[in-house]
Amino acid sequence: MKLARKDILGIKELSVDEINLILDTAESFIEISTRDIKKVPTLRGKTVINLFYEPSTRTRTSFEIAAKRLSADAVNISASTSSVVKGETLIDTAMNLEAMNPDIIIMRHSAAGAPHILSGLIKQSIINAGDGAHEHPTQALLDMMTIREKKGKIEGLKVAIVGDIAHSRVARSNIYGLTKMGANVTVAGPATMMPRDIDKLGVRVCYHLEEAIKDVDIIMVLRIQLERQENNIFPSLREYSNYYCLNARNITLAKDDVLVMHPGPINRGVEIAPDIADGSHSIILDQVTNGVAIRMALLYLLTG
Amino acid sequence: MKLARKDILGIKELSVDEINLILDTAESFIEISTRDIKKVPTLRGKTVINLFYEPSTRTRTSFEIAAKRLSADAVNISASTSSVVKGETLIDTAMNLEAMNPDIIIMRHSAAGAPHILSGLIKQSIINAGDGAHEHPTQALLDMMTIREKKGKIEGLKVAIVGDIAHSRVARSNIYGLTKMGANVTVAGPATMMPRDIDKLGVRVCYHLEEAIKDVDIIMVLRIQLERQENNIFPSLREYSNYYCLNARNITLAKDDVLVMHPGPINRGVEIAPDIADGSHSIILDQVTNGVAIRMALLYLLTG
């Protein structure tokens, strides 16, 4: 089966069949990264450009490793060393890259919708590696892959997503994906971090951590973006932590075999207690491992 | 035929035969970037270093893609993350790189003549990727390649180069190249942006855009370097734009089949109107595509 799609812009557009195809393909790629020779010639002679307008370690590195394990050539462009400083528009930058005949452009941008704008203008495939507070589809795909791997299914699972729902592209992509795949999703966070009308996306809304995680199978803890503190979204880190930090005490409200996820980077002691991040329920590092496989799958499926 | 030359420092030194050899070789490489597998093993086991003391997206990326499509290993060094911050001299940096046995060092530097200084000291090939306001030979070569591709020849064509002639390495390299190849070159710009004695290079000098582009085959629009504004070279962007912006009105003075070129990045609405940059006369993105081929040709010819 093939992915009949030029770009991966968001989870919102993907069908259940497409998500399953991506997860199945990723699963078949997992093994490559455990080999002694972690490389297959599948994408030899393909050019993959990582165009990152926001700093990133894990996502950029994950895509770069994914490309190289498939034998593609990876070229990194980060905004700080690019002609962005010379005032070129995003569209002109992208059109210029297009003219160099890459096969896939992976982009992260602080503006929601940036990759969607390029999608119609550029003939090559675009993978959204995070656009503002909008979507981060590869994160949601690796999250769903990890849940399916650990629980054997997604359908019927109770999932709580906890944190700054309003500003989280990870939350948004997971809400689209998990509800599509039949999970029961609860979002939780302070009222100032909860977008209006979020319930219209088919999720239950809570304002208390304890209520949200009661009897759930999965807790997805979101990263508190410390740089937003100045915007008066929340009164203080300590206060946020008092009410929303997942810790050894409140986690007992969830199912005994609850799994704890986090997209990283972690603020230890802010949104998640260190013993939970490192504890037996945590599958945070499995998410990272699966991230490489998901990205290999997308590079493979889009160059088909 | 071979290029009997260790370095590519400027167009000034190149003979017509050498320029033709480079353009012919680049033409034969164009096709590789359109293949499904965009890679040939020609430079396997060669090491290419991109040593950039000034920020760049397109030139660095173009060289990196060129190197990888020929199977060379490309190593990027940008001044901001290098021992430049530790106060090492340019010569010591270069001698150290030489000691690691690369095959080609591509360098961009803000000082005119920087690659020429290294040329005599370093046994490996050096390609000048822009030195101050002096030369940018690969840009001129890709420009000449694009003109030849679109017009079938360079000889006898009327070419206008418009903008800050005094501070443009693109202008200087193109003046050397185009006059050598038999084009009739006119340069145009405000008096404060016109170097003394520029007419001695064999070009006609104009101070009015309309006069310069009358009946020409090619208009090369230069980028206004906004960062120079503070130096009082021109009174205001708006004023520059009023007199020198290429737009739908003044372009009608040129030949009907005039071609519009720009080295990028574009300042839309400053030196070129958006509808001209994106319009049917524009071959700006063809220049970018040919840039990869020109750089492949040089890497090939210099390691040959």
Next chain:
Amino acid sequence: MKLARKDILGIKELSVDEINLILDTAESFIEISTRDIKKVPTLRGKTVINLFYEPSTRTRTSFEIAAKRLSADAVNISASTSSVVKGETLIDTAMNLEAMNPDIIIMRHSAAGAPHILSGLIKQSIINAGDGAHEHPTQALLDMMTIREKKGKIEGLKVAIVGDIAHSRVARSNIYGLTKMGANVTVAGPATMMPRDIDKLGVRVCYHLEEAIKDVDIIMVLRIQLERQENNIFPSLREYSNYYCLNARNITLAKDDVLVMHPGPINRGVEIAPDIADGSHSIILDQVTNGVAIRMALLYLLTG
């Protein structure tokens, strides 16, 4: 023979047999970098991560070239563009990288002991590329390789190390290595740059350059870190230079065939006179060449 060791954290831990194995292996790799096709398939499908928390040209480039000449995939992460800016701990960054299944993580960090902390937590090999003022083992290995290459042996040689001994990881690693290998090591520098109890490491301590280099076979000049000047370690550069700069006059005190080494980058005229750095006694660029070979050897031996 194999290297029965997961990591290269410092010279302190290495046995004489291990050092000899590394130098012998590096010697056999020297030839690859002089070939027309400078590449062997030995580490195809291996992933090497350069994790640099401090800026570096030569060490990072040397490791990257070493990896590529062995056909490994190299991924660069520099602190300035990484999630370090998002406040992630070093351990979390490393655990995340581990989860992407690299084979070797090369790291430079301003904190002494940083790679040692990770060593116990990470299953992949770690190579210390410099940790604070503690160790820089690959530098000492390439230094020992260069001495052995030029002098035929290390045992019995008289070596003077001159400069800011207290803050130099190069000095520390070389003291461990050279004394182990049977050299007679003298350290010299102003009292403010001399660590207490340094003589317990088996070296002779001098406070005068002339005394230190009398009749020596090797002078290792250390880089003065200009950024430390503000800490009042030394009164002025000129004064330092007056007493400790190696020049054409004082070098005559050493043996006639004395060799001069420097880890780079050089401060010309501060710790070493230009005519000495570039003169016939200098083997500074041989050190750089051997650096690639030493790093190839370590990548090879650790992935063995």
